[in-house]
Amino acid sequence: MKTWRKIRAKEFVSSESVSDAVTPIIGSLLMLIVLVALAGVAVISFSNIANEGESTQPLMARISLESCEGGLFNDGPENERATLENNTIVLLHEGGSSLPVDTISIKISGYGNSYQGVADGNGTKIVGNAEVFYQNLSPTGKNHKYEPQNKEILKDNLWSVGEKLVLNGKDSIGGSTVSTVKVSVNENSDTSNNYGFKVGSEITLKIIDTKSKNVIAEQRAIVKHYEG
Structure with missing residues (x-):
């Protein structure tokens, strides 16, 4: 036990x-x-x-307006006129973020002109307060000359430091609904979407991030007559 x-x-x-x-x-x-x-x-x-x-x-960049040349198309004094194609604005990226071309828009306002109908034909001329809107900076919906003028930027679809962006009065696919350049004059948007700005007048240019709606840069310039 x-x-x-x-x-x-x-x-x-x-x-x-x-x-x-x-x-x-x-x-x-x-x-x-x-x-x-x-x-x-x-x-x-x-x-x-x-x-x-x-x-x-937010995208941040320093953009300078290097040159602004042109003149009204077929309107005003002979010595101040210019073709649509001779209306040229050159912008230089001087520092900051690389800007993706498909999400950057540009607004330009000033005294200018456009046409109802075909600008190089028998269209109706409209002169007054012009608003030019680039919906994006890609070559889509633009004149075939836009891409070779901006080939450095469009190689990688980024507008980077040291690169220039060239805008032209004839960047639009004239009057086409697929154009990504839209032009209104005196709030009339029925135009060829091409543009010219009066010599000696001031333009205001804004670069906008379309995603955030932020204004990345704003520049003003006096239009000089195109000298070639």
Whole structure:
């Protein structure tokens, strides 16, 4: 009887010892799993914050208006006239963000003219407060000469530091609904979408990030007569 009690006592002590040893291990494993899960959540959170920061980072660039030449097309004094094609604005990217051509728009306003109908034919001339809107800077919906004039920018579809953008009064696919250059004169948008600006008048030019609606740069210039 004494022997049996000794055996039972030994078994009881042995079982309790195993339980005491296993419990801390299970606890440690649970803590490790929790820590790993928390670390994963933290990584995802920081990643999302970083991505949000990148996506909402505003585009910033320093753009100078290098030259603005032209004249009204077939209107005004003979010595101040110019063809649509001779109305040229050159912009230089001097620093800051590279600007993606498909999300950058440009608005130009000043005293100018356009046509209803075909500009090189028998269209009706409209003169007054002109608004020119480049919906984007890609070659899509523009005259075939736009791309070779801006080939450096269009190589990678980014307007980067040191590169010049050339805008022309005949960039539009004249009168076409697919044109990405839109011109209105005295709020009349039924035009050929080509344009000329009066010599000696002032134009205002705004470069806009179409995603954020932010104005990246704004420049003013006096139109000089085209000299060739």
